[in-house]
Amino acid sequence: MIYKEQIFNLIESAKRPLLIVGNGVRMAKAEDELAKFRLCSGIPFVTTWATKDMFVEGTRGLVGTFGVSATKYGNLAVQNADLIISLGCRLDTHMAGPDWRKFAPKAKKIIVDIDRAELDKYPRTGSELKVCIDVKEFLQEIKPDSIFWSGEWIGQILKWKEQYPICPDEYYKQKDYVNPYVFMNELSKATKDGDIIITDAGATLTWTMQGYGIRHRQRLFSAFNHSPMGYALPASIGAQYAAPDAQVICITGDGGMMMNIQELETISYNKLPIKIFVMNNGGYGIIRQTQDRWLEGRHAGTGPSNGLGMSDFMKIAGAFGLYYMRIFDHAKIDEHIKDVLNISFAGKIKKPVLCEVMVNPAQKITPKLDPGKSLEEIE
Ligand SMILES: Cc1ncc(C[n+]2csc(CCOP(=O)(O)OP(=O)(O)O)c2C)c(N)n1
Numbered sequence: 001m002i003y004k005e006q007i008f009n010l011i012e013s014a015k016r017p018l019l020i021v022g023n024g025v026r027m028a029k030a031e032d033e034l035a036k037f038r039l040c041s042g043i044p045f046v047t048t049w050a051t052k053d054m055f056v057e058g059t060r061g062l063v064g065t066f067g068v069s070a071t072k073y074g075n076l077a078v079q080n081a082d083l084i085i086s087l088g089c090r091l092d093t094h095m096a097g098p099d100w101r102k103f104a105p106k107a108k109k110i111i112v113d114i115d116r117a118e119l120d121k122y123p124r125t126g127s128e129l130k131v132c133i134d135v136k137e138f139l140q141e142i143k144p145d146s147i148f149w150s151g152e153w154i155g156q157i158l159k160w161k162e163q164y165p166i167c168p169d170e171y172y173k174q175k176d177y178v179n180p181y182v183f184m185n186e187l188s189k190a191t192k193d194g195d196i197i198i199t200d201a202g203a204t205l206t207w208t209m210q211g212y213g214i215r216h217r218q219r220l221f222s223a224f225n226h227s228p229m230g231y232a233l234p235a236s237i238g239a240q241y242a243a244p245d246a247q248v249i250c251i252t253g254d255g256g257m258m259m260n261i262q263e264l265e266t267i268s269y270n271k272l273p274i275k276i277f278v279m280n281n282g283g284y285g286i287i288r289q290t291q292d293r294w295l296e297g298r299h300a301g302t303g304p305s306n307g308l309g310m311s312d313f314m315k316i317a318g319a320f321g322l323y324y325m326r327i328f329d330h331a332k333i334d335e336h337i338k339d340v341l342n343i344s345f346a347g348k349i350k351k352p353v354l355c356e357v358m359v360n361p362a363q364k365i366t367p368k369l370d371p372g373k374s375l376e377e378i379e
Contacts, residue, residue: 001141003131010108010129011041011144014083016153018063019045024088024113024135026054033139034087041144044157046074048089049209053220057188057213063157067095068369068378069206073160075375080156084109088135090118094225101125102374112138164367166210177360178327180204180279183337184211187249187277190337193217195247196239200232200256203285206365208251230259233276237263240272247275247341247350254280254310264320264354273350275340276322281359283308289364303361317354325355 011017025034031054038045038061046066047055055062066074078084084107089095091111096103100123112131113119119130131138167181174182184207191197193216199208205222214220221239223231236250257278267274279285283303291299299306317324323343327336340355367378 001131001133001138003129004141006129007110007131007142010083010110011043011085011142014108015150016081016106017041017043017083017085018077018081018107019043020066020078020084020086020089020091021045021047021051021054022087022089022091023048023050026051028088028114028134028136030087030134030136030139033136037139037142037144043085044077044154046077048095049222050224052209053214053218055214056216064161065209066375068093068097068375069210069365070367070378071166071210072164072367072378073157075369075378076160076164077157078104079106079374079376081107083107086111086113087138088113090115091122092225097369097373097375098371099374105374172330174330176329177363178329178333178357180207180357180359180363181211181366182330182333183277183279183327183357183359184208185213186334186337187251188213188215190334190341191215191218191249192247195249196221196236196243197249197251198222198232198236198239200250200252201227201229202253202255202287203281203289203363203365204251204253204256204279206286206368207279210365228259229253229256232256233260233263233267236274236276237266237272240274247273249341250274250276252276252278253285254278254282254313255284255308257313258311261316264316264322267352268321272352274352276352276354277340278313278354278356279359280310280313280356281363282310282361285359285361285363286365288361289368292364293370313354313356320354323351323353325353327355327357329358 044061044063046063063077064071064074066078084104109128114134116132167185171179171182195218197220199205199222232250232252236248240248288302301307314324340353343351343353369378
């Protein structure tokens, strides 16, 4: 492999190295090679939305996700690293931010991608080493045999994680509504190993990707960057047929739910035991956030007071013959989520459930990067 020596030198001289694990790792079936690389080198790593489910929450070295709608600590790790090794990640603007020159400005970047066109798209800043190779081959050739991380670097990352949690304790004290970060935290705790989680679009998608902690052998799907509203419900049906014994959990917004609502009949008719959580924030939350941030709160087409009608989900569930539940606030939220997941008929057959989760219409995606800013400025 070309650049081999240069790569070893870069790794050896780095004080704050960081791996970016992109979906190319999964596509190249290089999970084992990556695991060896991580364990031998001790280098911490960040994930994308697509690779989030490759790692159980709490995995040694796992920092979190990074990008425009991610975690502050993930972004701080990226922006303060002195060496980035990006493995099969296309580092689009959603990950790297709008200005490539502001992405990981202190780092040398080894960018590994099998697609030459992807590598060619990065403007040259002098800090990139572009390696056009299959990630699996790269990891087979670059085998670190000593630990490179410094305790100080790992300690700093842990401090950021403590300082900027996605779901601070005070969220639990909020009243009258369910905070979506609390919900994701509690949902993650209530699920089992091997469950399949499918999430939809908008703020609901971001809350899931920011706040849901992966357990063993779980898969977490969204339509990723395509992000059509209405993906999660039919995708959950596909997942249930592909994995008949798995618990499939669908998380959708109230807006997204309306896009493919006919599929509730598919679920009901075929008795698919899918658990559907509808994050009801009275309209298109993510668009409302944009209107608040950039249009001085002039709302249009995002809720019942400004041109977007919302339906009654209890009646909808009834019309399709689905069991219905609603979670209003944080009181016994853990038990309520478990009730939804465990509901059965005559103690045996699991049933589909539609559960509304009542979210404050003013609830924001937090943190979220404003356009024009660099990743560490995410608030
Ligand atoms: C089919 C489709 N139409 C429009 C959009 C643009 N869009 C993205 S998110 C969103 C609002 C989503 O609202 P909801 O599903 O209720 O989720 P929330 O943001 O409230 O969590 C819109 C209109 C899209 N992604 N897909």
